[in-house]
Amino acid sequence: MKNGLEDVVAAETQLSHVDGEAGQLIIRGVSLDHLAGHASYEDVVALLFEGLLGPMPDRVELAKRLGEKRAEVFAHVGAIDDALLELPPVDIMRALIARLPDGEDLDTALRLLAAPAVFLPAALRMKSGEAPVAPTPALSHAADILAMLCAKVPSRQEVAALDAYLVTISDHGLNASTFASRVVASTKAGLTSSVLAAIGALKGPLHGGAPGPVLDMLDAIGTPENAEAWLSDALDHGERLMGFGHRVYRVRDPRADALKGALKRLIAAHPANRDRIRLAEEVEQSALAVLKVRKPDRPLDVNVEFYTALLLDALRFPRDAFTGVFAIGRTVGWIAHAREQALEGRLIRPRSLYVGPLPQQAA
Structure with missing residues (x-):
């Protein structure tokens, strides 16, 4: 028995394919890179x-x-x-x-x-x-x-x-x-x-309840200069860094890049949130560096939740x-x-x- 049905194949489908090792998502024969945007x-x-x-x-x-x-x-x-x-x-x-x-x-x-x-x-x-x-x-x-x-x-x-x-x-x-x-x-x-x-x-x-806390984390960090110290302190206290890591992906979640691209195009037309994405990018880079040192045996990269939170916030959905x-x-x-x-x-x-x-x- 595998707890949580880890790696157990429970269905055959023609609808989507998630390649966690390569960081690829295919929807009905079409790559997400082609669909998004x-x-x-x-x-x-x-x-x-x-x-x-x-x-x-x-x-x-x-x-x-x-x-x-x-x-x-x-x-x-x-x-x-x-x-x-x-x-x-x-x-x-x-x-x-x-x-x-x-x-x-x-x-x-x-x-x-x-x-x-x-x-x-x-x-x-x-x-x-x-x-x-x-x-x-x-x-x-x-x-x-x-x-x-x-x-x-x-x-x-x-x-x-x-x-x-x-x-x-x-x-x-x-x-x-x-x-x-x-x-x-x-x-x-x-x-x-x-x-x-x-x-x-x-x-x-x-499962679907994590994007909102990404904004809570960014609010708590406040400025790019605070990122590394805040993230290290969170890990010291056993806290999870919201928006990082995924059950399937062992590399970067391809949906994160699709949403980051959409967010950048939105902010180019509506620059009010420009400081927010600058903070997010600094936090992303600091988090990846800290996680690489603190958890070298676990492949933890940014996931879909990170830029979901920023995109939906920019569209004025409450968290x-x-x-x-x-x-x-x-x-x-x-x-x-x-x-x-x-x-x-x-x-x-x-x-x-x-x-x-x-x-x-x-x-």
């Missing part, structure tokens, strides 16, 4: 859904139908009451998704893509005492998310940055939330059930919403894996090894 979220939806949900509409029709679904699910925002507003944003989002019907067709899938994109901005505005903003179906998915969040049409650079993020985190092999989605799909429960299970796995701090934004992007991968499992797999039912006491034999 070049493909839109709608492009990746078409790429991942192909062959899994019946005939796919062309890109224009797909974007139109996704926009219509955003308008449709906005009606559920009216169910947000004072009790729900006391919950973290990702839990509000999850509660509203639970109102949606289960199914296994393209209509259900597009509704599930639309739901978190609408529910999260609405929940964030209502938690701040502001009225939710209705979707604009004619906008792209990324543009509409930002418009619903900030109540204004976003800039072209902001849309490109969010698109790059959503594309970059759309799928990533058999991670915990994707595995949860496939387990539920193997029971034939339906796509809504699979997505809800995946969100439950995602919100755990060992307690980062897990929910991750869910917006990853839902397409969860749905694709769920359909692949339902179409080609069996009921997932591994064995456990009993290590408890045995009944005492009668004398």
Whole structure:
């Protein structure tokens, strides 16, 4: 038995390949290097859904139908009451998704893509005492998310940055939330059930809950000159450096570079956060140097969380919403894996090894 199923192959997939040794991510035959910054979220939806949900509409029709679904699910925002507003944003989002019907067709899938994109901005505005903003179906998915969040049409650079993020985190092999989605799909429960299970796995701090603390770390460090001393002190006290290390990658996480590139392009157009990225780059270099000395036997490099935090912060998402934004992007991968499992797999039912006491034999 391997604790945590380390290196255990539990599924065959055509959706994504994570090469931890080479630091490469391939999504449906296309390298992340090619997708990030070049493909839109709608492009990746078409790429991942192909062959899994019946005939796919062309890109224009797909974007139109996704926009219509955003308008449709906005009606559920009216169910947000004072009790729900006391919950973290990702839990509000999850509660509203639970109102949606289960199914296994393209209509259900597009509704599930639309739901978190609408529910999260609405929940964030209502938690701040502001009225939710209705979707604009004619906008792209990324543009509409930002418009619903900030109540204004976003800039072209902001849309490109969010698109790059959503594309970059759309799928990533058999991670915990994707595995949860496939387990539920193997029971034939339906796509809504699979997505809800995946969100439950995602919100755990060992999976999708870490980007926010990256900003806490940068705030605590304050200036580039403080980086090395602060990081060394954190390691002396047994603390984890947020945004470094990954369960699979033994070299640099390729998603980190994709998001760093998107962030730099955004800041070139909106220079208000220039000092922030300068601090982040100094912290990155100091952390890598300190980790190389302090933990020479462990391959610890920057991961996707580090530049995720900076990018989403620059787009004005509050840090307690980062897990929910991750869910917006990853839902397409969860749905694709769920359909692949339902179409080609069996009921997932591994064995456990009993290590408890045995009944005492009668004398």
